[in-house]
Amino acid sequence: MGYKYYEEAIELHKENVIVLSHCDTILHLLPGIYVPRDKIRKLGVRSEFGHVDIPRLLEAHVNCVFFAVYVESVFKPERALRRALELMERFYSEVEECSSKVELVKNISGLEKNIKEGKLCAILSLEGAEPVQDSLLLLRMFKRLGIRCLSLTWNERNMLADGCREQRTKGGLTNRGVEYVKEAERLGIILDVSHLNDAGFWDLIELVKKPIIASHSNCRTLCDTPRNLTDEQLKALAEKGGVVGVNFAPNFLTKSKSATVDDVVRHINHIVEVTGVEHVGLGTDYDGIGSTPIDLEDVSKLPRLTAKLIEHGYSDEEIRKILGENFIRVMKQCWTA
Ligand SMILES: [Zn+2]
DSSP, X not given: OOOTTHHHHHHHHHHSOOEEEEEOGGGGSSOOSSSOGGGOOOTTSOXXXXXXXXXXXXXXXXXXXXXXXXXXXXXXXXXXXXXXXXHHHHHHHHHHHTTTTEEEOOSHHHHHHHHHHTOEEEEEEEESSTTTTTOHXXXXXXXXXXXXXXXXXXXXXXXXXXXXXXXXXXXXXXXXXXXXXXHHHHHTOEEEOTTBOHHHHHHHXXXXXXXXXXXXXXXXXXXXXXXXXXXHHHHHHHHTTOEEEEEOOHHHHTSSSOOBHHXXXXXXXXXXXXXXXXXXXXXXEETSSSSOOBTOSSGGGHHHHHHHHHHTTOOHHHHHIIIIIHHHHHHHHHHOO
C-alpha cells in the first residue's frame, strides 16, 4: 500500500497542532483488570506493545493528548474513587519522570506555552463519573486535580445517567445528572457524550450552553452501534459548536474485527458531509481498543491517515482543523470557567 503524500503529511504534522481526544494509556501504567503485571509499560519508554507512549507520540508530532481516567467495572461503585486516584497518581508520577517532554496541562496558557516549547500537553479526562458519584464537591476536587473533560457514564447506568449499553429503559439524565452538567459547565470542564445513551445525549443537548464533544465515537449511519452517533446527533452536536473525535476501533468502524485507514477516512468524510469540517477530529481510543485498523497499528503511523486526507482532496486548512484546531477551539470555549 503506497502513500503518495506521506512526505507532505509529515510536513503538516510538524506545522500543525495535533490533538488526540481519547487514549486509554493510563490503564497500561499499573496492574489492573485488562493489563497484567508483566505487561505494564512506562509512559516515557518506547514499547513494542500497545499504541501510545511519549517517544511514539513525539515521532508522530502529536502535541496534545486527552488521557482517560477509566475505572474498570469491577471497581464500581465502592472502589471507584480509590481506583481513580491510584490511576491519577501513577499518571502524575510518570509525567513528572518525563517533565522535559510532557506537562499536565490545566488551562489555555499552559496549553499555548507547551505547544510553543514543543512539549507534549497531557490533559486528564474522566471516563464515567463513578469515582465522583453524586458529590458535586468531589467534582470540584477532581477539577483541582486536573480533570478537564468528563463523560457522565461509561457503558453502564450510574447515579447521573444511563450508558449506551443501558438503552432498554430509555432513561435520560437523573436530577443529579442535570446538576452535574450545569456544574461541570460552570467549572469549565468539557462534557463528553461518547458512551452516553441516546436519551441522555438529547437531555444534555437541551441543557448545555457551551460546546460538547464525543471524544471517541463514529457515525451510526456507516456502522450501526449505540457507541456511534446518528446523523441527527452529529448535527445537534455541531450546532453546539462541538467536535467528534473519530474512534479507530474496527468494531466501531466496520462492525467487524478488521478495518483499514480508509475506513477511518470514510467516517471523517461522513461527519464532514453532515456537519462541515469544523466538527471532526481524532479520537483514536488508542490503548483502549483490542485491535487497530491496518496501517494505523499505533500512534506513530498517524501521518498515514493525514496522507490519505490529502489524497481525498482536503486542503491544508481543512486538515489543520481535523488534526487539532477544532479541539483547540472547544478547549478555548469551555475552559474559561
Ligand atoms: Zn471508551
